[in-house]
Amino acid sequence: MSYTITRTKVILPRRPRGLVHRQRLINMLDDLLDYRLALIAAPAGYGKTTLLVDFAGQVEYPVCWLALDPLDTDLLRFITYFVAAIHEQFPTFGGPSRSLISNMGSAPIDLERVLRTLINDLYEHVSEHFALVLDDFHLIDHCPDINHFINRFVQEVDENCHLVIASRSLLSLTDLPLMIGRSQVKGLSFEELAFHPDEIQTLYQIKYHREMSPQDADAIARETEGWITGLLLTAETAREGLTGQGQAARAAGIDLYDYLASQVLDQQSPEMQDFMLRSSLLGEFNAPLCQETLGEPPADKSWEDLIGELLQKNLFIQPVDDGGTWTRYHHLFGDFLRQRCQETDPEGARGLLATLIEAFTRRGWWEKAYEACQNLGEETITADFLEQASTPLAHSGRLKLLASWLDELDLDLINNRSRLLAQYAGILITRGDTQHCLQTLNQALEGQSQRGTPVLLGLLLVRRASCHRILGNYQEGLDDALRALEIGVEEQQDEILAAESEREIGLNQHRLGDSQEAKTHLELSRKIYLEKKDQKNAAIVEMDLGSLAINSGNFKEAREYYQQAFLLWEELGNLTQLVGLCNNLGVLDHLTGDY
Structure with missing residues (x-):
């Protein structure tokens, strides 16, 4: 069986108009080509393809290109296009490889023979260094035969071939840890691909022919976490200018949340969709919190398994602690998931948020519990939570935080x-x-x-x-x-x-x-x-006793009280109170003539 080659899959895409040249990433990619395998792994819309197109136009050595699609899960089709992508740049290459492929017929593919023929073909016909880009590899990453092919190819091909794989998910190559240990692999993640404030300014200038202040660029970088598609599709990323792009996107039937639904959420299994929607309400989460709030996981799965799958697929999720057990979604993606959850299952979302408030309150995670109250949007429940939290917050010296929350609450709810x-x-x-x-x-x-x-x-x-x-x-x-x-x-x-x-x-x-x-x-x-x-209040009373002793003329006793208060404030690390207390001790020294 043979396939007719669609050339648009194996030719380098045209450089898009208005492309923002990002030299820092070009330099990083150039460094990556010292390795056999370069991985560009980031969620949808981070500009992986655009970066690679820009890169291909900047480097001196040839770049072969293969744009993958779901049909390429057929192993024979994948190998056929793999060979065609290299042949596009090196016309003398491919004779033995294509001959082998065309003579395979319907018999099972002998991968070892294919690999041996392909690698020898490259060795004999391509002597210069070159890059081979496999774009959108996540579409075929679930195919064991293709992963085995890539796994072997990377390790056995000559050092002049540098494979670049762009994917939304992390690769599942069996020998990837071994290749990392041998310094054969390096990569870029969404953290490197994220737009910096100065790059956002450049983008704004190129696309909208207007200047953006550093302050606005910083604000947009924080809001979108540098996610370029989020920046372009969000109509509210700036007070002016970018709103025009957002309006144009809506007029064309494009919306940020529609994009996330079609490109990310809808691509997952029903089981994973349900987990993503419900876990989004948790904010930062780990397996124990999921167990406490979401209940039992689906059959034959654990919450650890599902979180691991989110990380492996790079579904806009990232670890937030050094141990990697706590995770959260990208801000914009998390907002999208929460809205979708509350729209599709309002009662379920309400019940989960109420459970979450109770769980956070039990743990004394007051800020997280308050955030869950805000997401629930029911002032009576917020008031009930604040009544529980008010005493612990007051006793721990967090009256300013409590005051800021109470200022947002209806006074009738407080008075009752x-x-x-x-x-x-x-x-x-x-x-x-x-x-x-x-x-x-x-x-x-x-x-x-x-x-x-x-x-x-x-x-x-x-x-x-x-x-x-x-x-x-x-x-x-x-x-x-x-x-x-x-x-x-x-x-x-x-x-x-x-x-x-x-x-x-x-x-x-x-x-x-x-x-x-x-x-x-x-x-x-x-x-x-x-x-x-309760050291804080004990220290306050020590100071009261010190003042009382001074007013009674008992300066020695006053000093003892103040010194006890000093030790307590020092242990608490309260510099403000320590400064005030030092002033009191200075007054006492003056009264006793100790100048």
Whole structure:
């Protein structure tokens, strides 16, 4: 059996208009041709073919070209075109090889004989160095015979032949690790192919005849991760200029998500499509997280298998840790998958996001849980999550992060959740909005006593005690703090409430002139915080005790408290507090005459 050659498959494609010459990649490719096999592996739309066309026009040695298609999975057809691609550049080559192919008939192909004949044919008729490009190799990579052919050819052909394979997926050649060990293989991945900001500027200038600022180029590089097709097809990559390209693309029936659907997602098995869609909602993921949130994997597969297949096929996925166990999708591809998942199975997507929020919350991954809440888009669930997260975030000193999230939440949702309201009140106090905080707490406490939640009532009372103290209402502050302490003692499991209450009692008593009682309550507060290993709040109370000692004229005791606070802040690495404390110690030195 023989095949009629379609010459467009074996001639070098024309250099496209507006091609951006990328010398850094040409230099890299040139270096790759010191090796037997050069691999260019990147997902769809990264400019692999365009780069190789540009490369072929720049180098001095001949470049043979074979544009592969799904029909080339037939081994005889593949070998026929393989020979034809070399013959296109070297007309004296191919006589023995083509003669062998034409005489094969319907008998099984003797690959060893074919390889031997082909390699000898090359040795006898081609003496100069040349490159042979196999473009779109992913279309035939699943064929064992073709992989075996390439595997043997690379290792046995003379050193003047340099095979360049462009593929969306990683190769599955059996001897690839061995060839890497022998320094016969090197390659480029999507990380090298990604457009740099200066290349985006050049592209913009060539295609749109306009200048782009370095800042806009940096922003586009971050958004698209240098993925050139994403840059060209996205209508919103810049405030102006590129939007025209996006409009033209839509007018031609081209859309970024349509491209990703037809070129990537729809090419996968139903099983893999389902995994890609659902795993996209996880953000960064590994096998244990998939097990926890997605449940059991498909029959005869593990989550490790499916993640490995994603990586092997180069499906816009990349490792995000040194061990390679955690992965994520390219930003634009991840956005596409999430939108597709929520469009095709909205209830399933909602349930998975809710499960994900619970999983992240259990692990204390607050930022990831909040991101899942944002993807879900239901404020009630976001408020419920923030109520759970607010206390751990506050105790770990992350009030700014909590405040930024609460600022995005409807105030009614905060006011209806006492624990969340207590933390929000603390944030208002730190912002200096004490009067507003007091009004909010007064309204909340009016109905709180009837709702039968004593611990939350205590938290609100402690916050109001702080407001009263800051506003100079020391007796009111003391009364609230004493009521909160009474609740904390009754609810023995809430020691933090007791610690906060003791501190407020002490601070208000100090303002009312009872320094001895103030010291007793502050030391009780410090003791609880230290027992709970809450170093941050323990350090704050140490500083309160130091100030109290100075005001009482006990400078030696003040220094001891400040030194204990210094050790705690130093252990926590809080430079801001250390600077303030050094200032306090300087004042103390001045008061004691230690200049």
